Amino acid sequence: MSEKKIKNIFVDGPIKPAFIADSIAKHSEKTAIGGHSIFMGQVRKDEIEGKFISAIDYTAYEDLALEKMHQIREDIFEKYPLNCMHIYHSLGKVKTGEICLFVFTSSAHRKPAIAACSEVVDRLKAELPIWGKEIFEDETHQWKENI
Structure with missing residues (x-):
């Protein structure tokens, strides 16, 4: 790693x-x-078993997540000719309609920027220790399945 x-x-x-x-x-x-x-990830007002989500409360194993994200960044910069890449993920409570993930990639041409952005989002969701607790309108909650 660099x-x-x-x-x-x-x-x-x-x-x-x-x-x-x-x-x-x-x-x-x-x-x-x-x-x-x-790519901007927005909290949806999903209906699950007759109840609507009002927010997601995000937590993470921050040190490990940051180390893993650093490796993903290095991999993506090695694979694609990017000029820059910016990644931001929320921690704490994010209400429906609000943005919880912002990934922004730039390159001389569109195709590498698009491919890199998509791969970053896929890898982030699959590899980082970040969890979301879905909070329903009645204040009950459950852990979110990361799909």
């Missing part, structure tokens, strides 16, 4: 639209970029 600094991907609570807009706006000066791909 000597690059491990980046903290975690955000307390939901990822705010202004933060996302600012992240995108900062790239207008980077003129070698020709394509961006963005």
